[in-house]
Amino acid sequence: MLKIDFWNIVFTVINLLVLYLAMKKFLIGPITGIMEKRKELIESQLAHAAETEQAALQLKSDYEKDLGNAKEESVRIVDKARSDAKAEYDRIVKDADAKASDIIAKANKTVEMQKQKTLQEMENEITGLALAAAAKIMNDKQDNDTALYNKFLAKAGDANDTAGN
Amino acid sequence: MEAFVEELLEELECEVMFEIPIGNGVSIPVLESVVVTWIIMAVLIILSKILVRNLTIENPGKKQLALEAGIGFLYDFFHGLLGEHGKRYIPYMMTVIIYVGVANIIGLFGFKPPTKDMNVTIALALMSIILVELAGIQKKGVKGWVKSFAEPVAMVAPINVLEVFIRPLSLCMRLFGNVLGAFVVMELIKLCIPVFVPAVFSCYFDIFDGLIQAYVFVFLTSLFIKEAIE
Numbered sequence: 269m270l271k272i273d274f275w276n277i278v279f280t281v282i283n284l285l286v287l288y289l290a291m292k293k294f295l296i297g298p299i300t301g302i303m304e305k306r307k308e309l310i311e312s313q314l315a316h317a318a319e320t321e322q323a324a325l326q327l328k329s330d331y332e333k334d335l336g337n338a339k340e341e342s343v344r345i346v347d348k349a350r351s352d353a354k355a356e357y358d359r360i361v362k363d364a365d366a367k368a369s370d371i372i373a374k375a376n377k378t379v380e381m382q383k384q385k386t387l388q389e390m391e392n393e394i395t396g397l398a399l400a401a402a403a404k405i406m407n408d409k410q411d412n413d414t415a416l417y418n419k420f421l422a423k424a425g426d427a428n429d430t431a432g433n
Numbered sequence: 434m435e436a437f438v439e440e441l442l443e444e445l446e447c448e449v450m451f452e453i454p455i456g457n458g459v460s461i462p463v464l465e466s467v468v469v470t471w472i473i474m475a476v477l478i479i480l481s482k483i484l485v486r487n488l489t490i491e492n493p494g495k496k497q498l499a500l501e502a503g504i505g506f507l508y509d510f511f512h513g514l515l516g517e518h519g520k521r522y523i524p525y526m527m528t529v530i531i532y533v534g535v536a537n538i539i540g541l542f543g544f545k546p547p548t549k550d551m552n553v554t555i556a557l558a559l560m561s562i563i564l565v566e567l568a569g570i571q572k573k574g575v576k577g578w579v580k581s582f583a584e585p586v587a588m589v590a591p592i593n594v595l596e597v598f599i600r601p602l603s604l605c606m607r608l609f610g611n612v613l614g615a616f617v618v619m620e621l622i623k624l625c626i627p628v629f630v631p632a633v634f635s636c637y638f639d640i641f642d643g644l645i646q647a648y649v650f651v652f653l654t655s656l657f658i659k660e661a662i663e
């Protein structure tokens with residue numbers, strides 16, 4: 269019990285060292301190793317999750333940006349369509365104005381022509397009337413004077429021209 | 434009464450199990466404590482081999498979880514005492530607490546606890562103090578380690594040097610005394626009242642005191658190491 273024996277101290281030291289190595293190799297090493305590995309696994313999974321979240325957020329912001337761009341684009345398209353329509357409208361109205369004034373001008377011309385034609389007809393009729401009147405006068409006076417007739421005709425025509433104009 | 438005392442002394446004596454002849458008629462006696470230590474080692478190694486089989490990273494079984502919880506508890510305990518720099522000493526401290534713990538309670542299985550033999554506690558204390566001083570040398574270098582004896586003032590150097598011997602002595606004697614005392618008390622109780630009562634007291638003297646002494650031993654050794662590597 270109280271007997272100190274050098275060799276047995278040496279044996280115990282050797283025993284302890286052997287036990288230390290054996291425990292380290294067979295018990296503590298494998299278990300701490302596996303705990304360490306699990307910790308690493310969990311950490312890597314967490315890191316992966318964080319990465320994925322980052323990517324998702326990136327995608328989301330991209331989509332939001334795209335959406336904003338699309339809105340701007342649509343506004344731009346509508347504006348362009350509106351301005352195009354306005355230009356087209358203006359062009360059509362201008363065309364219509366031009367056509368209308370064309371038509372009016374033509375109508376005026378037609379009216380003028382009609383008037384000329386009517387005047388011509390009236391002149392012819394007056395000539396007929398004058399002839400008839402002259403014939404009646406010749407019958408009355410037996411005076412078949414062509415010179416007198418022409419003189420009258422010239423006079424009557426001049427008088428008629430003056431009245432017409 | 435005479436017979437009683439003789440019987441008690443017989444129980445206390447650490448027997449020589451066998452002798453290793455080294456020639457010239459001289460032989461090395463191998464004590465019971467060393468043989469029991471071999472038995473403990475064998476049991477621990479076989480148990481480790483059996484328990485550590487089929488460890489998995491994912492979905493560990495109940496057995497593995499219990500094992501991990503136990504080793505993890507010890508690891509955290511020593512990590513807390515030794516700090517990050519003393520991490521390399523953790524496996525040794527774990528080995529010692531397992532060995533001393535088992536050695537202290539092996540009386541329950543009818544063996545004489547090896548820690549009842551002073552040779553074993555001397556060996557344990559020697560290894561502890563060597564580890565402490567080696568840790569100090571490793572951390573500070575030989576010069577720094579020598580200088581550290583003169584800290585905080587040169588005056589205390591003799592006391593610091595003395596500490597190198599006092600520390601292992603106190604470690605060794607505390608463990609030895611506690612286990613021996615517990616053993617003697619248990620033997621007395623067994624001799625007086627052999628039924629039931631020893632079982633009750635055994636819970637305290639063998640299990641509680643045994644584990645507490647194992648804890649105290651490694652706790653103090655860890656503190657000394659921590660102090661040496663600071």
